[in-house]
Amino acid sequence: MPTPYDDMWEKLNxxxxxxxxxxxxxxxxxxxxxxxxxxxxxxMEYLDFVLSEVHxxxxxxLQEAKAQGRKVIGTFCVFVPEELVLAADAVCVxxxxxxxxxxxxxxxxxxxxxxxxIKSFVGFKLSRLCPFIESCDLVVGETTCDGKKKAYExxxxxxxxxxMEIPQMKQTCDRELWKAEVRRFKERIEEVAGxxxxxxxxxxxxxxxxxxxxxxxxxNQLRTAVPTPISGRDVLLINQVxxxxxxxxxxxxxxxxxxxxxxxVKAGEGVVPSGTPRLMLSGCPMAVPNWKLPYIVESSxxxxxxxxxxxxxxxxxxxxxxxxxxxxxxxxxxxxxxxxIDCACFTPNKERLQNIVSMAKDLQVKGVIHFALNFCQPYAxxxxxxxxxxxxxxxxxxxxxxxxxxxxxxxxxxxxxxxLEMVR
Ligand code: SF4
Ligand code: SF4
Numbered sequence: 001m002p003t004p005y006d007d008m009w010e011k012l013n014x015x016x017x018x019x020x021x022x023x024x025x026x027x028x029x030x031x032x033x034x035x036x037x038x039x040x041x042x043x044m045e046y047l048d049f050v051l052s053e054v055h056x057x058x059x060x061x062l063q064e065a066k067a068q069g070r071k072v073i074g075t076f077c078v079f080v081p082e083e084l085v086l087a088a089d090a091v092c093v094x095x096x097x098x099x100x101x102x103x104x105x106x107x108x109x110x111x112x113x114x115x116x117x118i119k120s121f122v123g124f125k126l127s128r129l130c131p132f133i134e135s136c137d138l139v140v141g142e143t144t145c146d147g148k149k150k151a152y153e154x155x156x157x158x159x160x161x162x163x164m165e166i167p168q169m170k171q172t173c174d175r176e177l178w179k180a181e182v183r184r185f186k187e188r189i190e191e192v193a194g195x196x197x198x199x200x201x202x203x204x205x206x207x208x209x210x211x212x213x214x215x216x217x218x219x220n221q222l223r224t225a226v227p228t229p230i231s232g233r234d235v236l237l238i239n240q241v242x243x244x245x246x247x248x249x250x251x252x253x254x255x256x257x258x259x260x261x262x263x264x265v266k267a268g269e270g271v272v273p274s275g276t277p278r279l280m281l282s283g284c285p286m287a288v289p290n291w292k293l294p295y296i297v298e299s300s301x302x303x304x305x306x307x308x309x310x311x312x313x314x315x316x317x318x319x320x321x322x323x324x325x326x327x328x329x330x331x332x333x334x335x336x337x338x339x340x341i342d343c344a345c346f347t348p349n350k351e352r353l354q355n356i357v358s359m360a361k362d363l364q365v366k367g368v369i370h371f372a373l374n375f376c377q378p379y380a381x382x383x384x385x386x387x388x389x390x391x392x393x394x395x396x397x398x399x400x401x402x403x404x405x406x407x408x409x410x411x412x413x414x415x416x417x418x419x420l421e422m423v424r
Contacts, residue, residue: 005055015129023055033291041257075092076142077144079341088193090193102124118148138162145376215255228276233295284376300420308359342355349382367397374401
């Protein structure tokens with residue numbers, strides 16, 4: 001069926017027929033998982049709208065920004081300091097990689113035993129399905145895990161890629177390396193955007209990034225109320241949308257949603273019956289539209305009240321120090337803040353274990369579900385230590401490895417239900 005965006009998608013060289021198929025599948029999936037929920041906040045209508053226009057209105061906005069001479073920078077990892085992109089008056093978009101469509105194309109050039117996230121972003125590009133990737137003037141990769149860094153070498157043949165080196169440890173020499181990388185990134189962004197990053201612009205960008213983190217922190221605080229006032233699925237969606245919506249608009253809209261949530265909390269209203277087991281997710285990021293596991297958990301009679309993940313608390317827990325005024329002070333603040341990220345790509349990674357245990361204790365969850373994508377060695381291997389740390393704190397954990405396919409839904413549901421029986 002023709003849409004008002006067909007010309008735009010054609011100019012972006014999308015495969016129109018395959019793209020229409022993708023939108024149909026996505027729409028149905030979203031309807032089944034999100035729109036069937038009861039008692040949703042009115043503020044979630046904004047998120048429904050953004051999702052329904054994710055390849056339409058938002059892409060149109062990107063094209064308009066480009067027509068005004070602004071550049072679009074795509075990222076795959078929360079390690080990329082978005083503040084530098086914003087300070088160069090460029091648009092930063094998190095490139096989602098949570099769908100299985102494109103897998104066949106990806107497996108023609110990548111080993112089958114590559115994680116679903118990597119196959120997804122490569123598959124989207126090869127199949128010409130993602131208007132975000134096609135809008136990018138630069139795609140920023142990083143040397144986090146081996147799978148990603150080798151995949152970027154191939155991706156580089158299809159899109160303009162820049163790779164940041166991320167240290168694997170957190171010693172003094174690693175901090176030096178990271179600082180040099182942040183400087184190198186600043187120069188590259190200035191070059192691509194054709195604009196100098198001034199201290200004044202960077203200060204504003206740091207404040208904007210923090211404002212968005214603070215509103216998401218507020219959301220996370222409000223959701224911990226008893227009875228649970230918002231589903232885990234809805235909070236995950238808000239976190240996912242934070243990566244590609246306009247940051248000023250998003251922050252304002254989520255602020256309004258938090259006001260509504262606050263009223264609901266004061267009125268003692270919840271979205272699940274009292275006594276519903278409250279769980280936490282931990283592990284790999286869940287990129288749009290990877291809603292499989294949260295849906296399974298919440299349709300099995302539990303509710304999720306926290307995500308220890310890059311599409312969750314790992315991305316919003318730490319703010320950038322706003323006190324610096326000079327470029328040097330602000331770059332130092334960025335270096336410090338980003339080096340506090342506790343991704344499983346680090347060794348050793350004790351902070352993550354401590355953060356998971358203290359988060360689970362603060363939230364008083366009945367249990368933790370650890371999620372690793374199949375073939376993701378960093379998170380799958382670290383699951384052992386996470387389980388041991390939680391066990392020592394008396395908190396049960398269920399470790400799940402899966403991908404984006406629907407083949408194992410019944411099997412996962414059985415395991416989640418058995419876990420819920422146990423924690424109840
Ligand atoms: S899990 Fe690690 S590699 Fe993945 S987005 Fe987070 S920081 Fe980046
Ligand atoms: S999920 Fe794991 S293997 Fe996949 S890109 Fe992230 S860190 Fe790498």
